[in-house]
Amino acid sequence: MKSGAVKKTARRRSAGRRYILRLYVTGTTSRSVRALENLRRICDEHLAGNYQLEIVDIYRNLALARDDQIIAAPTLIKRLPAPLRRLIGDMSNEQKVLMGLDLRPRRRS
Numbered sequence: 556m557k558s559g560a561v562k563k564t565a566r567r568r569s570a571g572r573r574y575i576l577r578l579y580v581t582g583t584t585s586r587s588v589r590a591l592e593n594l595r596r597i598c599d600e601h602l603a604g605n606y607q608l609e610i611v612d613i614y615r616n617l618a619l620a621r622d623d624q625i626i627a628a629p630t631l632i633k634r635l636p637a638p639l640r641r642l643i644g645d646m647s648n649e650q651k652v653l654m655g656l657d658l659r660p661r662r663r664s
Contacts, residue, residue: 574598574606574656575635581628582614586645590629593646601658631655 578594580587591610598606613620613628623632633640633656642655 572605572636574602574633576606577609577611577623577632577634579611579613579620579623579625579628579630579632582612587629589645589647590631593649594631594652597646597649597652601653601656633657 576594576598578591580590594608598608611619613625627643629643629645631642631646631652633642636657640655640657642652646652
């Protein structure tokens with residue numbers, strides 16, 4: 556499947572659904588910055604404004620990180636739509652991030 560077809564299919568599947576996301580980072584480390592940049596690009600391309608992204612710096616809000624049981628950073632938590640999902644890493648693998656957001660492209664028969 557071509558990249559353009561993947562993007563169209565992912566967008567169609569996200570239409571009408573609001574995504575609530577929380578990204579835990581550790582300050583402005585290169586990995587945290589890369590995760591934020593990658594995630595924003597993916598969300599802008601595939602969720603077209605149908606998302607709310609909260610960035611939480613673990614150094615500034617350790618209590619929230621404890622409540623969400625964060626053991627590594629960067630970590631993305633998809634709260635809505637259900638089910639809750641966690642993704643760890645710099646979000647550079649777009650296909651894995653799409654799968655974690657339940658935006659898997661449909662396979663053609």
